[in-house]
Amino acid sequence: MLETLTVRVNGSPVNVPAGSTVAVAVLLSTGACRTSVSGQPRAPLCGMGTCFECRVEINGRQHRRSCQVVCEADMEIKAHG
Amino acid sequence: MDSVIQRNFDVAVIGAGPAGIAAAVAAAESGARVALLDDNPAPGGQIWRGGAKSSHHSQAGHWLDRLSNSSVSVLAGTRVFYAHNGALEAESDDSLWQILYGKLILATGARELFLPFPGWTLPNVVGAGGIQAMVKSGLPINGKRVVLAGTGPLLLAVAAYLSEHGANVLCICEQASFSQLCAFAPALAAFPSKLIEAAQLRFRSRRAPYIMNAWPVAAFGKERLQSVQVSENQRCREIECDYLACGFHLVPNLELARALDCRVTNGFVEVNEFQETSQPGIYCAGEPTGIGGLEPAIVEGRIAGYAASGNLNSAKQLLATRVRYKKVVNAMKKAFALRPELATLAKSDTLLCRCEDISFEDARKHASWRAAKLHSRCGMGPCQGRVCGAAAEFLFGWTIDSSRPPIFPVRCSSLAASSLPSSPAQRHGGSQ
Numbered sequence: 001m002l003e004t005l006t007v008r009v010n011g012s013p014v015n016v017p018a019g020s021t022v023a024v025a026v027l028l029s030t031g032a033c034r035t036s037v038s039g040q041p042r043a044p045l046c047g048m049g050t051c052f053e054c055r056v057e058i059n060g061r062q063h064r065r066s067c068q069v070v071c072e073a074d075m076e077i078k079a080h081g
Numbered sequence: 082m083d084s085v086i087q088r089n090f091d092v093a094v095i096g097a098g099p100a101g102i103a104a105a106v107a108a109a110e111s112g113a114r115v116a117l118l119d120d121n122p123a124p125g126g127q128i129w130r131g132g133a134k135s136s137h138h139s140q141a142g143h144w145l146d147r148l149s150n151s152s153v154s155v156l157a158g159t160r161v162f163y164a165h166n167g168a169l170e171a172e173s174d175d176s177l178w179q180i181l182y183g184k185l186i187l188a189t190g191a192r193e194l195f196l197p198f199p200g201w202t203l204p205n206v207v208g209a210g211g212i213q214a215m216v217k218s219g220l221p222i223n224g225k226r227v228v229l230a231g232t233g234p235l236l237l238a239v240a241a242y243l244s245e246h247g248a249n250v251l252c253i254c255e256q257a258s259f260s261q262l263c264a265f266a267p268a269l270a271a272f273p274s275k276l277i278e279a280a281q282l283r284f285r286s287r288r289a290p291y292i293m294n295a296w297p298v299a300a301f302g303k304e305r306l307q308s309v310q311v312s313e314n315q316r317c318r319e320i321e322c323d324y325l326a327c328g329f330h331l332v333p334n335l336e337l338a339r340a341l342d343c344r345v346t347n348g349f350v351e352v353n354e355f356q357e358t359s360q361p362g363i364y365c366a367g368e369p370t371g372i373g374g375l376e377p378a379i380v381e382g383r384i385a386g387y388a389a390s391g392n393l394n395s396a397k398q399l400l401a402t403r404v405r406y407k408k409v410v411n412a413m414k415k416a417f418a419l420r421p422e423l424a425t426l427a428k429s430d431t432l433l434c435r436c437e438d439i440s441f442e443d444a445r446k447h448a449s450w451r452a453a454k455l456h457s458r459c460g461m462g463p464c465q466g467r468v469c470g471a472a473a474e475f476l477f478g479w480t481i482d483s484s485r486p487p488i489f490p491v492r493c494s495s496l497a498a499s500s501l502p503s504s505p506a507q508r509h510g511g512s513q
Contacts, residue, residue, distance in 0.1 A: 016219055017219045019131075019218075019219060020218060020219025020220075021122075021215070021218040021219060023215060023218065023220075024215065024218055024219040024220045027215070027220060028220075028221075031204055031205075031304070031305055032204045032304070032305070036202070036435070036438050037436075037437060037438045038438040040202060040438070041204055041304055041305075042202065042204065042435070043204030043205060043207075043305070044207060044211065044215060045195065045206070045207055045208055045211060045435070045468070046192060046193060046195075046208045046210075046211045046214075046468075047207065047208055047210065047211030047212065047213075047214035047215045047218070048121070048127055048130075048192065048208075048210065048211065048214050049120050049121065050192045050334075050464060050467045050468070051195075051435070051464050051467065051468050052436060052462070052463040052464040052490075053435060055463070063463070063490070067214070067215070067218070068120065068121060068122060068158070069122070070122050071219075
């Protein structure tokens with residue numbers, strides 16, 4: 001059995017396999033990371049840190065690329081999808 | 082307040098993919114003090130993301146072990162945003178790194194080329210390498226319906242990887258024609274990793290059709306992707322799916338090389354036989370010198386690492402191998418050349434710049450990349466044109482020839498503590 005941990009996305013708990021990136025936690029919950037400047041929902045595109053579509057707030061710090069940050073237990077993630 | 086950490090190394094290597102790892106290990110084994118910096122949470126680059134256990138490449142374990150047994154200082158999760166005259170600056174989660182180096186090796190890798198079509202901004206329209214990276218990073222894909230589209234051997238490798246993880250790969254749409262691929266088959270058959278062959282074999286058994294002359298036309302959905310329309314031998318059909326994974330081959334990450342004034346010719350960094358760029362003491366290895374995949378990257382990395390640490394004898398022994406691999410690089414380029422129809426998929430209101438939501442039409446009316454940036458804000462968002470700039474080069478034939486620091490968005494605290502000059506005049510005045 002895979003080890004899992006729990007983070008919160010917009011206040012709701014999400015279980016992810018240990019080692020998952022924050023992008024995975026967001027895709028398993030809200031499905032979108034941010035709202036674009038014209039109001040569209042956006043989610044990860046490149047998966048490797050170059051496109052900046054996966055930006056979320058993590059533990060109070062904004063504009064973190066969720067695909068490049070590994071989940072830690074009890075992380076507070078805010079996605080605005 | 083973030084801490085500022087200052088360190089001194091003989092050789093700094095930027096990018097911890099196969100080329101960077103090979104370079105760092107070669108330099109360290111030649112006696113140099115080496116730093117290896119990478120934006121990603123762990124070394125391995127994209128191909129070895131997730132470490133040896135999530136990679137089919139037997140070389141992954143070998144090189145990652147060699148790296149961890151070496152004296153190399155690995156700084157993962159650390160983005161280099163500025164480099165000049167023997168010093169670089171990088172940002173990690175809570176620190177600003179100021180690193181003085183004797184020699185610099187750029188192993189900054191490549192990213193996928195994405196082309197705009199209606200619906201390409203919907204959630205769950207992802208990169209082909211992108212979805213693989215996300216599955217390696219924990220995304221469950223079991224039972225998900227995936228359409229792969231674009232071009233290049235990566236599509237097959239990703240299809241094989243996703244199937245093995247339980248995805249239902251509905252089809253692989255390759256834009257190149259059968260005759261185009263066949264013309265270069267002899268060279269590609271010699272593709273050293275036998276990646277294509279392996280992927281095809283794995284694939285045949287799972288019956289996902291590999292369709293040539295096929296490409297995505299539009300993606301549909303409200304909050305997220307629901308279906309994709311593909312053009313298949315001049316006929317369109319709609320396919321319902323959970324993910325559309327697109328990649329139109331790779332483009333090199335040249336931001337740092339350009340910021341350092343390394344000469345770039347035909348889209349790639351020019352290097353001599355020892356991988357040294359037009360700037361003395363700055364070397365480049367892997368995809369930024371030509372898209373060739375794993376084997377050329379490792380050989381180039383080793384040559385650069387040996388040369389940068391003054392071990393020219395070891396470097397010379399590898400020169401013949403590199404020449405052989407370069408033939409594959411050229412064949413790949415021709416076999417997967419993009420067809421002109423792909424430049425006509427975007428409608429006038431399709432977004433080109435996803436950061437600033439600038440439409441295809443609002444960008445196209447300008448004469449150059451620079452004019453589009455100045456007048457429309459295209460390419461001025463956080464990705465700094467990494468997505469739309471590469472697309473615009475193909476769509477409009479524009480040339481992107483400059484890159485200004487900081488080459489990544491950084492925190493105000495990092496900028497305040499940085500030695501980054503505030504104006505171009507100051508930058509040029511101070512560097513001579």
